[in-house]
Each structure stands twice: as structure tokens, then as C-alpha cells.
Amino acid sequence: MNDYQSLATVSFYDLFSIFFSNIENFRMIFLGIVIEALPFILIGVFVSAVINNFVSEDFIRRLLPKNKLAGIIAACFVGVFFPICECGIVPITGRLIKKGLPVPTAIALMLAAPVINPVVAFSTASAFNGSWIIAGMRLSLAFVITILISLVIGRLFSNKHIAMTKQSDTADLIAETDNEEDITIARKLSNTLVDSCNEFFDMGKYLLTGALLSTFVQTFVPYNSISSIGQDPLSSVIAMMAFAFGLSVCSTSDAFIASSFASTFTFGSILSFMVLGPMLDMKNMIMFFKVFSPRLIVTLVVLAVFFCGVTGIVMNYLLLGGMVL
Amino acid sequence: MKIHFNKDAFTRSFILAGFVYFIYTMMESHQLAMYVHPRFFPLIQASIVLLCILLVVQFLQIFSCHTHHAACGCSHHNHTWMFVPFLIALFLAFAFSTTSLDAKIVDNKGLNTRLNLNNIPMLSPQSKQDGSSIDSLNYIELNETNFINVITRMNNKREDYIGKQVKITGFVYREPTMKPSQLAIVRYALVCCSADAAPFGLLSENIDLYKFKANTWLTITGTIAAEKYKGTEIPVIKVTSVETVDTPPQNQYVYP
Numbered sequence: 001m002n003d004y005q006s007l008a009t010v011s012f013y014d015l016f017s018i019f020f021s022n023i024e025n026f027r028m029i030f031l032g033i034v035i036e037a038l039p040f041i042l043i044g045v046f047v048s049a050v051i052n053n054f055v056s057e058d059f060i061r062r063l064l065p066k067n068k069l070a071g072i073i074a075a076c077f078v079g080v081f082f083p084i085c086e087c088g089i090v091p092i093t094g095r096l097i098k099k100g101l102p103v104p105t106a107i108a109l110m111l112a113a114p115v116i117n118p119v120v121a122f123s124t125a126s127a128f129n130g131s132w133i134i135a136g137m138r139l140s141l142a143f144v145i146t147i148l149i150s151l152v153i154g155r156l157f158s159n160k161h162i163a164m165t166k167q168s169d170t171a172d173l174i175a176e177t178d179n180e181e182d183i184t185i186a187r188k189l190s191n192t193l194v195d196s197c198n199e200f201f202d203m204g205k206y207l208l209t210g211a212l213l214s215t216f217v218q219t220f221v222p223y224n225s226i227s228s229i230g231q232d233p234l235s236s237v238i239a240m241m242a243f244a245f246g247l248s249v250c251s252t253s254d255a256f257i258a259s260s261f262a263s264t265f266t267f268g269s270i271l272s273f274m275v276l277g278p279m280l281d282m283k284n285m286i287m288f289f290k291v292f293s294p295r296l297i298v299t300l301v302v303l304a305v306f307f308c309g310v311t312g313i314v315m316n317y318l319l320l321g322g323m324v325l
Numbered sequence: 326m327k328i329h330f331n332k333d334a335f336t337r338s339f340i341l342a343g344f345v346y347f348i349y350t351m352m353e354s355h356q357l358a359m360y361v362h363p364r365f366f367p368l369i370q371a372s373i374v375l376l377c378i379l380l381v382v383q384f385l386q387i388f389s390c391h392t393h394h395a396a397c398g399c400s401h402h403n404h405t406w407m408f409v410p411f412l413i414a415l416f417l418a419f420a421f422s423t424t425s426l427d428a429k430i431v432d433n434k435g436l437n438t439r440l441n442l443n444n445i446p447m448l449s450p451q452s453k454q455d456g457s458s459i460d461s462l463n464y465i466e467l468n469e470t471n472f473i474n475v476i477t478r479m480n481n482k483r484e485d486y487i488g489k490q491v492k493i494t495g496f497v498y499r500e501p502t503m504k505p506s507q508l509a510i511v512r513y514a515l516v517c518c519s520a521d522a523a524p525f526g527l528l529s530e531n532i533d534l535y536k537f538k539a540n541t542w543l544t545i546t547g548t549i550a551a552e553k554y555k556g557t558e559i560p561v562i563k564v565t566s567v568e569t570v571d572t573p574p575q576n577q578y579v580y581p
Contacts (some may be wrong), residue, residue, distance in 0.1 A: 024424045032360040034414060035348060039368035042375045126365075129516050129581070193382045195402030199335060200379060208410035215520070259517060277330065317480045 022219050026174030030215040034208065037253035040123045041203055046251035047086055047119070051193035053188045057083060057096055064105060069103040072150045074145055080112030083120070089113050094291035104154035108146050108301070109324060115142035124274065128257035130260070131267075138255075139275045145275060145307040152303055157296055190268040207253060211253035213246075214257050229263040233316035237309055241267035242279035251278035267319055280304045334386035336408050341380040343415040348373055357421045359576055361518045425513065425577035467493040472579040473514055476527060479549065479560040486549045486560060491527075493542045493562070494570060496577075497537050498524050502555060505535040510545050510562070515578040522578065530556055531564035542570035 009028060064074050093110040111168040114120070116139050123240065183191070229235050240261070244254070254277050258270050281302060288297050327538055348369060351357045356367065467475050479486045495510040503509070511526030530552075536542060547562035554561070 024421055027421050028360065028424060028519045029522075030414070031418060032522075035351075035357070035369060036361045036365060038376075039372040042372050046375065046561065100426070118524075123501065191468050193378065194373040194386075197379050197382050199338070199342075201411075205410045208414050211412065228328075256520070315493055 012014060017281040021107050026215055026219045029219060033211040033214065037207060037211070037256050040252040040256075041207055043119055045085070045196050045199045045203060045227060046082050046192075047082075049192045050201060051082055051084060053192045054193050057092065057099055063103070068102065068104070068154065069151075071102065072108040072147055072154075075105045075150075076112040076116055076146055077114070078109050079117035080172065081118075082113070083117035084113050090193060090287040099293070102154075103157055103296075104150040104174040108150040111279045112146040112151060113140060113303075115139060115275065116146075119252050119286055120255070120278070123252055124255040127259040128267060129259075137271060140313055142156065142278070145279075145304070145311065148307055149300065149303045153296070154201040156299060209244045210254075210257060214261075230261075230269075233268065233320060234268055234313055235274050236266040236269035237312035237316065240265055240312070241276050241305060241309060244273045245281050254278070266312075266316050268312035268314070268316035271315055274309065276304060279308075329388075334383050336405075338380060338383040338387060340411045341376055341383060342416065343418070344374045345373060345380060347415070347418045348376075351423070354578075358580075359423055359425060359519065359578065362390065362515055363581055365515065365517075404419055425575075449503050462489070464490045465492070467491065469574075472512055473525065473581045476525065476560075481528075483551050483558065483560055487551055489549050490546070490563060491549060492544065492546045493527060494542070495526050496573070497541045497543060498526065498540050499539050503528075504530075506530055506532050508534050508537060510543060512579045513577060515580055525579070527560060527562055528552070529562040529564050532565075533567075537567070537569075542573040544568045544570055 063078075064071050089110050093106045097106045098107070101109075121132075121135045121139055125132050125140055128134045229239050255274060258274050258277075261273075262270055285297070285301075288300070292300070351360065352366075352369070357363075357546045358367065361369065380433070428449075465475060475491075493510055495512045498511045499507075500509070507528060507530050509524070509526050510529050511524040512523040514525040515522045529547065531547075544567070545562060545564055546566045547564040549560050551558050552561040552565050553559075
């Protein structure tokens with residue numbers, strides 16, 4: 001009993017002293033991630049708030065073609081003109097479905113807009129030292145996976161009522177901008193600023209928590225213990241996808257976290273992280289329950305994890321097979 | 326409309342002011358480059374402006390409350406715990422001073438300690454070019470600006486550099502796979518931000534090198550040779566003279 005106790009104390013003390021002898025390095029790495037991600041999260045927050053107040057759902061809906069596949073493909077590119085991050089897109093998706101947008105098209109919009117947009121392309125390229133190849137791969141893989149998921153969901157959930165949650169929970173999401181015409185420009189501007197503020201703090205806490213976890217891993221987890229997972233073509237992909245889900249970092253800045261793992265994890269797993277992260281994460285899932293039925297959510301999660309995982313693993317085996325980028 | 330003290334808006338203003346002050350002082354004291362690559366500076370200046378706008382918005386909300394706006398900070402679920410990550414960040418920012426990553430992180434064998442003796446991962450092709458003038462020199466002094474360029478060229482065109490004299494300053498870094506007569510003389514290369522800083526340098530060899538401890542700053546002069554290390558051929562300095570550096574530079578990074 002006594003031995004056991006002293007052992008526990010020693011190991012706790014060790015952890016404590018390791019932590020404090022490394023606090024300066026911890027601080028430098030953490031603040032480095034935060035300062036670098038800051039401009040991107042701020043741009044995302046401001047743009048999203050402007051859209052929330054100045055672009056009507058009607059306008060976006062009118063731009064979408066009527067044909068099913070064409071609609072899905074078009075929805076994938078909405079983000080190019082309206083870069084919305086994954087947190088802003090869920091309520092909008094719910095709103096659009098309520099206004100008569102087909103479920104697969106709305107899903108495509110929700111999955112693609114946070115990845116296929118200029119802000120993400122720019123921040124990904126910046127994070128990987130100006131590599132537009134990596135940014136291009138991320139965006140095009142997200143495009144293909146989004147189309148696949150939307151088509152499968154279109155097959156399985158033809159009936160809108162199966163796809164939607166039964167209670168009219170979406171009402172409270174829509175309530176914010178009911179009488180759009182009545183609101184003056186000045187009012188809209190001030191609402192935009194207030195929204196930016198709220199979203200900055202809402203997103204900031206996920207970003208900072210993610211950065212803290214990431215820094216913790218980088219500073220204290222011995223390289224040897226994780227390098228075997230990180231270099232394994234299969235388990236590295238699974239680990240990075242779990243990480244993407246748990247991290248819940250905004251798509252505008254997650255590339256910086258991904259790039260900090262680039263030297264320790266396989267390239268395929270980094271790609272899986274960057275494609276899955278914006279589609280599916282912890283904070284997103286909570287919002288899904290307000291919009292979709294549980295069955296649709298489960299289907300969505302399974303499909304997204306499956307396609308992103310397969311993509312990452314295939315990429316790893318291609319690279320192992322000697323394919324050079 | 327009732328006017329009351331909005332606690333959340335106050336906390337938010339405090340946090341925003343803290344961030345603005347921290348980043349501004351880092352920029353003024355030229356310490357920002359120790360956190361992020363200088364190419365991000367214009368973006369960071371822009372974010373100071375945006376943060377100031379948010380600060381004004383929050384500050385105005387402290388004593389007034391837009392009762393009808395659903396997204397108003399005072400009307401819904403703002404639990405105190407949501408500020409914890411921000412307060413931790415501010416605590417770390419202000420409680421300690423800015424340093425370069427040091428050998429502690431090397432000793433700890435953290436994820437950040439992968440030695441690059443030949444190439445920086447994902448180095449953009451542009452930075453590998455425009456060094457052809459270096460190829461023709463017989464004596465090369467490595468400094469902050471040419472450090473990565475020269476080492477990358479030495480690896481790419483090894484045969485052109487064999488027999489040339491070099492002078493390099495950096496700190497001592499050892500891996501278990503090195504012989505006692507070997508050490509790497511390295512600088513941390515910062516590709517994007519301090520999270521991706523990785524030791525980058527040249528392997529050096531001399532029978533007397535065993536006496537230099539890790540993290541000691543040295544200026545080494547010697548001749549380039551090619552040798553196998555961990556299965557790949559890399560440039561190695563055959564050391565002719567060693568000086569210890571008493572005061573290492575405050576900013577110890579090199580930027581690709």
C-alpha cells in the first residue's frame with residue numbers, strides 16, 4: 001500500500017516537473033499555432049457574419065439548378081463564392097431544406113462549402129509552405145467524397161420527412177432572421193459585428209482547446225511512442241480521423257494543425273484529417289441533431305468516415321508503392 | 326430596454342484587449358518572428374485591426390444590451406467555462422517570456438525533434454533555386470539568410486561541394502545513432518510557426534567533438550566531404566577548427 005502510494009507520488013511529481021521544465025517550449029509552440037491561425041479564423045468569422053446578415057437563403061436557392069446531380073455539383077461550389085465555415089453552414093442547411101431544397105443537395109452544400117472555398121485553399125497552401133498541390137488535393141478529394149455521400153444519401157432518403165427531424169426544432173434556428181426586409185442596413189451592419197464577436201468566441205474556444213491538445217502531444221508525447229502509429233499506413237489514418245473528430249477546429253485554420261503533424265504522420269492520414277475534419281466533428285454533430293433525423297446522422301457519419309478513411313489508406317499505399325508527388 | 330452590467334461582454338472585452346496587447350507588443354519588440362514566419366506579418370497586422378473592431382463592439386455591450394437580437398451575448402448559453410481556453414492562452418502569453426525552442430525539447434524527444442540533415446519537408450521549390458552563385462564559391466559562410474538554401478544545395482549537388490571550406494554557427498545536437506566523434510551543428514528551421522520548427526543542419530566529424538555537450542553554441546570551420554549516415558549519403562563537415570559562442574543570438578531560428 002505504502003509502496004504503491006509513493007510510486008504514484010513519484011510519477012505524479014515526475015509529470016509535474018517534466019511539464020514545468022518544458023512550459024516555455026509548450027508556450028512557444030501553443031502561441032505559435034494560435035497567432036498563425038488567428039487571421040484565418042477572424043476572416044472566417046467576419047465573412048460568415050456578413051453572409052448571415054446580407055445574403056438570403058432564397059438567393060442561394062435560386063442559383064442552384066433543378067437537375068439532381070447538377071444540383072449536387074453546383075452545391076459543392078457554393079463555398080467558392082460564399083466561404084462559410086462548418087459551424088455556420090449547419091443552421092443554413094436546415095433553413096434551406098425547410099424552404100424546399102432537396103436533401104442530397106443540401107447535404108452536398110453542408111459538406112463541401114467548408115472545404116471547397118478560397119479561404120481554406122489559401123490557408124491550406126500557407127500552412128504547407130505555399131504548396132498548392134496539397135491544397136488542390138484536399139479540395140478535389142472533398143469534392144469527390146461529397147458527391148459520393150450525397151448520391152448515396154439521395155438513394156437511401158428519398159422522403160424528406162425521413163431525413164428531417166420530427167420536431168420543428170429548426171424553427172429556433174430560423175427565428176433569428178425572420179423579417180429580413182424590415183431590418184435597416186445600419187441594423188444589419190451592427191448585427192454583423194455582434195455575430196462576428198459571438199462566432200469568434202464560439203469558434204475560438206474550440207481552436208484554442210485544439211491547439212492546447214496538439215501542443216501537449218507535440219511537447220510531451222515521446223516521439224518514439226507515436227512514430228510507429230504515425231507511420232503505419234492504416235492506423236495512422238484511423239488515428240488522424242479520430243483526432244479530426246475530437247479536435248473540432250474550424251476548417252479555415254485546421255490546416256495549420258495538420259501541417260504540424262506532417263513530419264510525424266503519413267501523408268494519407270494528414271489528407272484524411274483535412275477532408276474529414278470540416279465535414280464531421282464534435283461541435284458539428286451537436287448541431288446535426290437539431291436539423292436531421294438520427295438515422296440520417298448515423299448514415300452520414302458512417303459514409304464520411306468510410307470514404308475519407310479509404311482515401312487516406314489508398315493514398316498511403318500509392319505512396320508506399322513508390323508513387324512520388 | 327434595461328441597462329445592466331453584462332459580465333460576459335466584460336470578460337470578452339478583457340480577453341480581446343489581452344490578445345491585442347500581446348500581439349502588438351510582440352510585433353513592436355520584434356519577437357513575433359519567434360512565433361510565426363515573417364511572411365505572415367501583414368495578415369497578423371490585419372488581425373490586430375479586426376480584433377480592435379471586435380473589442381469596440383464588445384466594449385459597447387458591457388453596459389447596454391440589445392434585447393431583441395437573438396445572438397446577443399447576454400441572451401443565451403454563455404457559460405463561464407467557455408472562457409477557460411482563452412484565459413489559459415492569456416496566462417501563458419503573459420506569465421512567461423519569449424524564448425527560442427531549446428534542447429529541453431530535444432532531450433525530451435518530443436514530436437518536434439526530428440533531425441533533418443538533408444531536407445526540410447515540403448520546402449517549396451522556389452527556395453531551392455537562385456543559389457547558383459554559391460556553387461562556384463570555394464569558401465562559404467552560412468548565416469541566417471542562406472542557411473537553408475546552402476544546406477539544401479549541398480545535398481542536391483553534393484559532388485560540387487566536396488572539398489569546399491565552410492563556416493557554420495549553430496547548436497550541438499546529437500542522436501543516439503551518431504558516433505562520439507560526430508555531432509550535428511543545427512538551427513531550428515521555422516517553416517510556418519513554432520509548432521513545425523525542426524532542427525536542421527550539417528553533420529560534423531572530428532575526434533575531439535565528443536567533449537561538446539548538446540545545446541552548446543559553436544562556430545565550426547571545416548571541409549565538406551560526403552559520407553553515409555543512416556543509409557543515405559549526406560554532406561559532412563570534416564572539422565578543422567571549433568569556437569564556442571558565448572552569447573547565442575536571441576532569435577535562433579532560420580526561415581526558409
